[in-house]
Amino acid sequence: MASAPSSAAKPSPAASSAPADRAESAAIDASVKAPVLLLLGAAILWLLAGSALALIASIKLHTPGFLADCELLTYGRVQPAANNALAYGWGLNAGLAVGLWLLARLARATLRHGGLILVAIVFLNLGVILGVGGILVGDSTALDLLEMPRYATPLIFAAYAIIGAWAVITLRTGRSPHTFISQWYVLAALFWFPWLYSVAQVLLVFSPVRGTVQSLVDVWFAHNLLALWFTPLGLAGIYYFLPKVLGRPLALYHLAPLGFWSLAIFSGWVGAAGLLASPVPAWVQSAGVAASLMTLVPVLIIALNHHLTLVGRFSILKTSLVLRFIVFGAICFTLTSLQNAASALGAWAEITQFTYYGLAHAQGVQYAFFSMVMFGAIYFLLPRLLLTDWSFGKLMAVHFWASALGIALYLFALTVGGFKQGQELNVLPVGADGKPGLPVPFLDIVSHTLPWLQAGTCALILLTVGHVAFAINFVSTLLQSICPTARAAAAAGPVLLRTPPAMEVAAR
Amino acid sequence: MNRSPLLFLGIFGALAFSFTGMVLVNQVGYGALTPFKDDTEGKAYPLQVPGLAARGKLVYQDLGCATCHTQQVRRDGYGTDVARKWGDQPGGSVARDYIREGRVLLGSVRIGPDLRNVGVRLTDATALLLHLYDPALVVPGSTMPPSRFLFEQRKIIGEASPKALKLPAGVAPGYEIVPTARAENLVAYLLSLKDTYTSYPESNYIYAPPAPEKGAEAKPAAAKDTVKPAAAPSPATPAAPAKEAAK
Numbered sequence A: 001m002a003s004a005p006s007s008a009a010k011p012s013p014a015a016s017s018a019p020a021d022r023a024e025s026a027a028i029d030a031s032v033k034a035p036v037l038l039l040l041g042a043a044i045l046w047l048l049a050g051s052a053l054a055l056i057a058s059i060k061l062h063t064p065g066f067l068a069d070c071e072l073l074t075y076g077r078v079q080p081a082a083n084n085a086l087a088y089g090w091g092l093n094a095g096l097a098v099g100l101w102l103l104a105r106l107a108r109a110t111l112r113h114g115g116l117i118l119v120a121i122v123f124l125n126l127g128v129i130l131g132v133g134g135i136l137v138g139d140s141t142a143l144d145l146l147e148m149p150r151y152a153t154p155l156i157f158a159a160y161a162i163i164g165a166w167a168v169i170t171l172r173t174g175r176s177p178h179t180f181i182s183q184w185y186v187l188a189a190l191f192w193f194p195w196l197y198s199v200a201q202v203l204l205v206f207s208p209v210r211g212t213v214q215s216l217v218d219v220w221f222a223h224n225l226l227a228l229w230f231t232p233l234g235l236a237g238i239y240y241f242l243p244k245v246l247g248r249p250l251a252l253y254h255l256a257p258l259g260f261w262s263l264a265i266f267s268g269w270v271g272a273a274g275l276l277a278s279p280v281p282a283w284v285q286s287a288g289v290a291a292s293l294m295t296l297v298p299v300l301i302i303a304l305n306h307h308l309t310l311v312g313r314f315s316i317l318k319t320s321l322v323l324r325f326i327v328f329g330a331i332c333f334t335l336t337s338l339q340n341a342a343s344a345l346g347a348w349a350e351i352t353q354f355t356y357y358g359l360a361h362a363q364g365v366q367y368a369f370f371s372m373v374m375f376g377a378i379y380f381l382l383p384r385l386l387l388t389d390w391s392f393g394k395l396m397a398v399h400f401w402a403s404a405l406g407i408a409l410y411l412f413a414l415t416v417g418g419f420k421q422g423q424e425l426n427v428l429p430v431g432a433d434g435k436p437g438l439p440v441p442f443l444d445i446v447s448h449t450l451p452w453l454q455a456g457t458c459a460l461i462l463l464t465v466g467h468v469a470f471a472i473n474f475v476s477t478l479l480q481s482i483c484p485t486a487r488a489a490a491a492a493g494p495v496l497l498r499t500p501p502a503m504e505v506a507a508r
Numbered sequence B: 001m002n003r004s005p006l007l008f009l010g011i012f013g014a015l016a017f018s019f020t021g022m023v024l025v026n027q028v029g030y031g032a033l034t035p036f037k038d039d040t041e042g043k044a045y046p047l048q049v050p051g052l053a054a055r056g057k058l059v060y061q062d063l064g065c066a067t068c069h070t071q072q073v074r075r076d077g078y079g080t081d082v083a084r085k086w087g088d089q090p091g092g093s094v095a096r097d098y099i100r101e102g103r104v105l106l107g108s109v110r111i112g113p114d115l116r117n118v119g120v121r122l123t124d125a126t127a128l129l130l131h132l133y134d135p136a137l138v139v140p141g142s143t144m145p146p147s148r149f150l151f152e153q154r155k156i157i158g159e160a161s162p163k164a165l166k167l168p169a170g171v172a173p174g175y176e177i178v179p180t181a182r183a184e185n186l187v188a189y190l191l192s193l194k195d196t197y198t199s200y201p202e203s204n205y206i207y208a209p210p211a212p213e214k215g216a217e218a219k220p221a222a223a224k225d226t227v228k229p230a231a232a233p234s235p236a237t238p239a240a241p242a243k244e245a246a247k
Helices: A019-062 A075-107 A114-137 A153-172 A182-207 A215-247 A255-266 A270-275 A284-295 A296-310 A320-343 A346-352 A358-385 A394-423 A443-484 A482-493 A503-505 B004-030 B050-062 B125-133 B182-193 B199-203
Strands: B036-037 B043-044 B150-156 B175-180
Touching: A019 A114, A019 A182, A019 A358, A019 A443, A019 B050, A075 A114, A075 A153, A075 A182, A075 A358, A114 A153, A114 A482, A153 A182, A182 A255, A182 B004, A215 A255, A215 A270, A215 A296, A215 A320, A215 B004, A255 A284, A255 A296, A255 A358, A255 B004, A270 A284, A270 B050, A284 A296, A284 A320, A320 A358, A320 A394, A320 B125, A358 A394, A358 A443, A394 A443, B004 B125, B050 B182, B125 B150, B125 B182, B175 B182
Parallel strands: none
Antiparallel strands: B036 B043, B150 B175
């Protein structure tokens, strides 16, 4: 086994509060401050833009007349635009910000020549602006999660490659003799994304393969964007922050590498389970189903790692918002993964195919798990970068509750609504004579899903409220760290969350 | 860190596994599938898409129709596609149906009905145009967004256009609403969507539930096909292999 994370010597990131270590951490934080802040700023702008687009799309689902005469915002454009803004704008930026910071901290490496990264980040975001704009003006490729037109994607790829390479170089220059499991996950995600993205772009857009091989490439990419980019980064965050904030080592840490490798190997195939009964070879479909079930192995291991670490320390959830976000993400990782494995099974798969159920799963991974962990990570790292506390403690709580309730409502509405939709869409009702009757008329299905979609819109409004609170807090904290008078005011009466002793140990 | 090359190799290998299996093997396996020449008809199926329809497909992509509409029919007995008359091939869509398409848009969500064979169900271009202009006019209760931006309201100069839409509510006097070229292309594309040819050689390998008039003639599958069905078959078809798209 390749360099099992040597936790025995150094149980977790929770250790180290010696002054020398703190000085080193401060130096590392100072070196990554500029790129991480730029990434976070861009991420939050995209989060706001993405929420607005998603809200428009959601309203259009049940009220088609809403903004109907604006071609830019027709459902078929605004929905992919929202997805791409959230996946690439928010997801890439936030994931890179947290990943970069984690790598530097864990490898004990200072980032050198950060200027190049800043340029790459600017180009990355220009690429996403071009891409999302391209979708809105009608240059979409119409491929799931690859809608961005071909004039935007090479820019994103090149900029990402520079940032990723820089992160890996940073890791290599690090002085830490240990490798922690979070580093594995970040490193893997950094490496997997360019592979997935370049293969998908070349085989689908620049030199398309023939026939339904395209569909296989698309599901391979789209699923793995969730499973091999969002998921590893989210897991890296949980593996780092959970022991750090709780101040205790991870439970069953020796199993973590097994979780990593089984996740890496099996989740690559899961996408094929989404093509059940589609015109692609049956053996790939079967392999996808088998892989879906096999992902139960890593999910179980990771769940044990996370939840057993938490057991007995629930009281810290009352005081630490960082932990609340992280734990929410960890729970959602377990739940969405179980849901995904279940939905590959025979009858369940047949019912849920082509329904809102699948959309709920994607949001479960991307928002309930990944984004919540990123929020927690940002709440943790920003004060350490800026050397100032968050401006508004209340807004942090607003953000947490709006996001948690919002996404819970959203997932509930789309999972249950999608399942009911599937029972009508994909199953023939049994007639009076016991034989399959006529299918439920399509318009009936449409009208039956409307209340669930309206609930989904309410949920998105809640999420948007949370994001606005987050953005206000971020900007205000940033200004507070720049402007000396504001800093003085903050020093006089800082808005502190009640910091438990365990967090004190972990600080800096 | 001295073992990091091993770690990197492992990370590389993990993705190489699914890349090889899902992408490369299938590209080699059926990536070069060719049209099937039917000697009795003297045509190669699937047929080439007419030029107007090809341009309409770009409009279909541009407006993101695939966000809500799939283009695939699942075999009879799985889902309700055949029962809904979204396609009349009992085996559902096959891989060869798609080989002429520059971009394959199977789709993953059915917020609206499947469109693989919409050209069979709907043949009236005028009605389709009206549908695009305002779906609720043609299908009350539809939540499909109206695409009025594909049409142009203009003053009638001289004779009224024969293409002008006949709206039930009427149009402002002296004005008419005519489809733009994009709307007409899109309609041409939709009307071209039909997989009517069902005699591909692989049809023999496709599982089809026994037709009532032919009794138990339906062959289970090719002998080499030992792969278990991808999805649970319906109760009536216990051991029938799923469709094998590759030869």
